[in-house]
Amino acid sequence: MSEQSKEVERSQNAGLAVIKPDAVRDPGIEPHRVRMTDKSPKHAKSAARQVALLFTLSMFGSAFALWTYFAFPINEDLNTVRQNTLFLGVGITLGLLGIGIGAIHWAKTLMPDHEVAEDRHLLASPEDKRAAAIEIINLANQESGFTRRKLIRRTLYGALALFPLPGLIIFGDLGPNPGNSLRHTIWKKGTRLARDPYGTPIKASDVTIGSVYHVVPEGLVPGTEHYLEEKAKAAVLLVRVEPDKLIETEERKSWSYQGIVAYSKICTHVGCPVALYEQHTHHLLCPCHQSTFDLVDGCKVVFGPAARPLPQLPIYVDEEGYLRAQSDFNEPVGPSFWDRSVKS
């Protein structure tokens, strides 16, 4: 054991380590294995040629990439995009790999590969340096009176604690008070149900048994103000099932129309659109986290991480046969939030 390692053993606690007095002796670094390029000038020369060839290949690749930039322009034809990407990429690849492989081949075959040992030194500073450092800190403390002058110190702490607060408060306008925005959608009494994304109203007679309609409130079309924000809350899924299959509470009997039911499409888990409908089980499935809702039983959760049924949109049919909303949803749609059940 070298002097230095003994010093380490002494100065630093080995804890639960078992120190064996008759550990196997370290034979030292393994002798160097001679490479072909070390002993044969012919091999060394051919290795040098290979390295040069790789570097040349790199030059060729880069030049090729420059050429392709002009030779493969892109236009309306999407094939040109593919070609531009492919040939430009292959040229640059050659330019890069030629350098990389060449340099490593050079290092491995022609540069010395004798393993060398270098001493490490304990990271902790020697005692005299530590003492000097402590002395400097003490001196600084003495000269400034940091410990002695309590009033200065405490007011400084106070000042340092308060000064970041304005820096935080100026972020207050990042967003408005959420207020009631999460509790309402643009559905209201009489809004016609329309097809997403065309915006054409839907007649009850168009909705055959088993068919699914992706629905938005009439008038909500791309280009209208807050289109995405409103759609993110108001999207609805409309399905018609055999009326006798519906399991409805007394209160909700009037919310459907001859087996046509409308439910919020926004998952009550984290808000993905519940877009998949399985006709023979009447299940709605959210493709994000697989929450599954039973459409005929009030969209109750039958599987997955969601906790609450999808909110139902009460609907009726007007004299012309169009489907209309009786009102807005009677609870907030989408993901749960802390005070969603608090009456406001």
Place this chain on the structure above:
Amino acid sequence: MSSTSNQPKKNNFLAGTANYVDERLGVAGVLKEFGRKIFPDHWSFMLGEVALYSFLVLLLSGTFLTFFFDPSMTEVVYDGVYAPLKGAHMSIAYASSLDITFEVRGGLLMRQVHHWSALLFVAAAGLHMLRVFFTGAFRKPREMNWVVGFVLFVLGMGAGFTGYSLPDDLLSGNGLRIIDGMIKGIPFIGTWISSFLFGGEFPGTSIVPRLYSLHIMLIPALILVFLAIHLVMLVVHKHTHYSGAGKKDTNIVGYPLMPVYVAKAGGFFFIVFGVIMLISSFFTINPIWNYGGYDPSPVSAGTQPDWYIGWLDGALRLAPTGMEFMIGDFTVSMNILLPLAVSLIFLALVAVYPFIENWITGDKREHHVLDRPRNAPVRTAIGAAGVMFYAILWAGASTDLIATQFKMSLNQVLTAMQISLIVLPIVSFMVTKRICLSLQRKDREVAIHGRETGRIVRLPHGEYIEVHEPLNEYELYKLVDYKDYQPTLARPNAAGKITVRARIRASLSKFYFKDRVSPATQSEIEEARHHAEEIEQEVQKAIESAK
């Protein structure tokens, strides 16, 4: 040329430049200090390098993309060359991503380079972390550097997620929708945070520009700072090396920085860059033109996040049904808070592991020789359990694909995952620990008795033996040079009291070191050699008498 200079006049550009720079910066001293610094050689040391180089590629390709990308969420009607989307309403962010793809030469290539290198960056950083964990490279004096590396990994995930969301396509918008849903589930302040993040209601028109600021400024700046700290610490600590003959805690064995490492590491940068470029020229990633711009209503089945976010998404999926409950009028979304808590606790455990292990072993010495994973069985087993836990969460993000690909019931796949999440980490802990101990026993046996030669000899009294050949001293040393710890008892402190702390430490040390295989000692090996020589004499005698 004037002849007043007393410098020896040499027509050598290199020497001239070196002289010019040194007279102004004094770099010769730096070169003297670092030019021949020793770096150890091992393939596993390249994983961190891959991460570093992918980051450089990210900076290069990302800078290119910023020149063409416009993060505005203002709605426009698309009028570019991509026919299927002509006339569609979309954000400028999405439209400019399409323009980069279809109207800028090399634009699609750079988008793919950027995305592939991001995936590689997080992957390489993760593997690098595993290498550091399983070889015990986080031990004193490198605990702080482990934490810095951990921060880099988390920042890498953050950079990935913010970048993924920028094109404002259908998939990334759904990713943001999920984040929004999770944030809203946070008690008291959830809806406020959501409103602050999105500048009002989801999706609003603020989120992409805000993520853009984070993605191209704040996060890369933080990564650069932490990367600098990471590398400075690497130089201060000097690199670790694997155990083997001549390799000690007091030295470093390897090749000099100049020229070998400059060539190898420099060349390796070009190889990493080249491989990323090769993948990007041939393989499409994130074909945003197929998804369309963000719309809160449609979503396609089988949507997947980028791989490094998968484990968080999996945690969300694996939450059991019906975990949400009410306290009075208030909703507590445990189906969101539980996965969030599990993920955060998992990350926290990863961050503090070095300090836990150090507290248990109490070993305050510097460690520069790496452990072979088998020689730290419990640590390796804990690592395996952690990897399994992560892997199940990760696979959890693909329950639907597993179910459809293998024609299984989605419900059963999910239930199996939920059970596996608890059971399999425990199983992999036990199996890994046993494998490590067996390998250690095998090592010990080989060290003491030598290698099996396959030479079977029948002795005169009828016994068959296999002749063992002793190892050479270099091979032998590799098998016996490791740190061996033994459990401790809870000891009373100065006041004569056994504290709870001491008890916990004692039971943890028992958990870690109860099953241990200590390395073969010189005397054990000599004894075995002596015995082997006796047998060899007997064999020789038998051969002679047979003649």
